[in-house]
Amino acid sequence: MNEATQAEEIRDNWIQDNISRKNAGDVLLALTGYRDNQIKTHWLSADGKMKAVTTTCVDAQFASLSPSMPEVAWDEREIHDLFGYQPVGHPDLRPLVRTPRWPDTFFPLQKRSDDFAQWNDVEPDNPAKVVEGEGITIMKVGPTHAGIIESGHFVFSIIGENILHLDAHLFQNHRGVEKALESLPIQEAKPLISRICGADTVSHQYNFLSAMENLAGRRVPESVEWQRIILLESERILSHLNDLAQIPAGVGFTVAHQRGLAMKESWQKGLAAIFGHRFLFDAMYQEKMMASKKEQLQQLLVSLETMWMKWRKLVSRQQGFHDRMHGVGVVKREDAEQLGAVGVALRATGVSVDMRTIMPLYRHNRIHIPQVTGGDVEARFQVRLQEVEHSFALIRNALEHLQGKNQEASWRIPDDLTGEVVSYSESPHGLNVHVVQMKNGVIERYHVRSGAYRNWPVLALAVAGNAVADFPLINKSFELCYSCADR
């Protein structure tokens, strides 16, 4: 067999294997690049089994999956930017993370990139995709916004009051988290993992711990498991309360906005008193839970539910608010599935996928998935409303099961772990995946693919065809995280 046909076979197998996984109904966890020319996809089947498909780059090239699986388009562009591997056949290989200021030979995730010369002295703008023609205006918003929002540059092609196309340039503040995690002693990685994202931090901590425990073969005590459910659900409530409060702001419904934020603040203050941090950073690493704190949490939940009932009444009575949300920012079910939407955005289109039904952690819980089908702003609002209430019930249930004291203050991660493991969880913004490769207790490769990362392209699709003035509303109904892109 000559070299050319061999390369072709590698290519065909790679594409075929992945498509057959997708057709079998498996969930794509991650597409990960490695330094040794390897590219891997990890798939999760409904029964919780994971499978990996691997390909090897030949001459720093690999076959692009994007034409048949648009959901990996960003992942492949990111690999192209950070490793320099070229996805052959990718329809849109514009830079995603890379800015023109990076020298051409600089690939952050390759080892050789440590000794780059210096930044190019050019404008940092990447080319935007716009619609051209008579009467079309290009409107640029950001990267700095008039609010406490992270950096995102949105290039709108508009005609009159209608949006034709949105090109979202995120990745403005690349932090190099994945790079920083490499060769870091495992104990020092903990705080960094907590801070990947302020909205899904507990989910990231859970993924990290679950990956380490998987490698170390630890059996997690049941009380610790219940405590983790409490933390994950507390975060879901916190995040959903914030997102729910932001949606009314998009239509000038300030009473619901401010009262929603006040409710979120009281929950957040309560969590800070119990778990030691307003955003629950590093909260899951502590495994000790005092009986007094259990009572404290119970009281906090009761007071939140009182405020919640009032707020729900306020927003459900306001017909104009529902009129503004209805039929705006529609995501069709087929589009959501094809673009790999996750979390609230996916469930709002009528797809009943929630990773908590597969996560072993939740095996003793029955997860209720909201049955909403509209795919519009209203649907995403309703999904969050129902999920908050379901989280109340899950926390209550976990508190009942949380008995006895944990002996150890926290589990110490062994210093000699070796191997590769993939962990996942359902964060407030959807499926959150960590791919971890360890060698002798040192991180070799750490890949994070969080919920918001998958939903950004879905948002761009959802706003096209809507009124310009409705963009803030649609954007807030997704409430995606920028730091998940700025890793």
Added chain:
Amino acid sequence: MELWGVQIIGVLLAILLSPFYVGIAQTVKARMQGRRGPSLWLGYYVLKKLWGKETTAPEYSSWIFQVAPTVSLSALTVIALFIPWGGRVPASWPHDALTVFFLLALERFWVGLAGLDAAGTFGGLGASRIATLGSGIEPAMFAVFGLLWYLTGGTVITPIMPQWWAHPLHMLPWGLAVLGYALVAIAELGRLPADNPDTHLELTMMHEATILEYNGRLLAQSQAAVAIKFTSIIALGWVWLGPNLASPWLNLLLRLIELTLSSMFLGVIESLVVKLRYFRLSTYLGIAMGMGMLAVYLVAFQGGK
């Protein structure tokens, strides 16, 4: 002589107290949201602060950008002069409603022009929006004032309420005119549900988008103009549709009380409603226009006048 005094003091009070009345609406809104809200005097503080700041302009803007705030401030100050603060004005004092409409259009034209001149995308979007909104506000305003024209045979701002007490049957057309005027006034003032004066979201802005590029003294003038418009438009409604007493001085006092109540009422309304879809604004203004026309028909039908 008394009328002269009332009118001059009325105009001065309308201008000087305008930031205070805007502040009342803001405070009521804040309370409804569960916040304490800023001081009632915040408007004055902001004007003072802006006046003391350096004023810069976008690189590609022309003289239009420089003069527009002054033009709109002047136009609105003249509107304040045209309103009979004591219910009546001295014989030689102009107080024609058509001139008021013209001045409002003039202000809108210059604000829109300034938005375009600044060459920002939001300014252009805002200019297009206020022009579209204006094309709906103007006919609605004319329709609502149709009642004044029908009853008095002219467009001079005259109280028409006293006529209604004699004909209780005529309360319906009067009520329609009040509602119609309230709807148009809210749109004209750029308040919810037509426009949201408090938003930070550039994409949803109308009036605010046109003045986004302003700062320093030019911004202070724009804000002063908005405040004067606030008191003038509200007071105008009360003058021709509201009750008026025999004494001009008492009328002036009544105006100030009415302004306070209206500001509070507006704060409550703004807390209860959400902003309308942009494409629904034509319906909103169409309703106001329909109310104005219906009022005239009803009076004619009842054999009024």
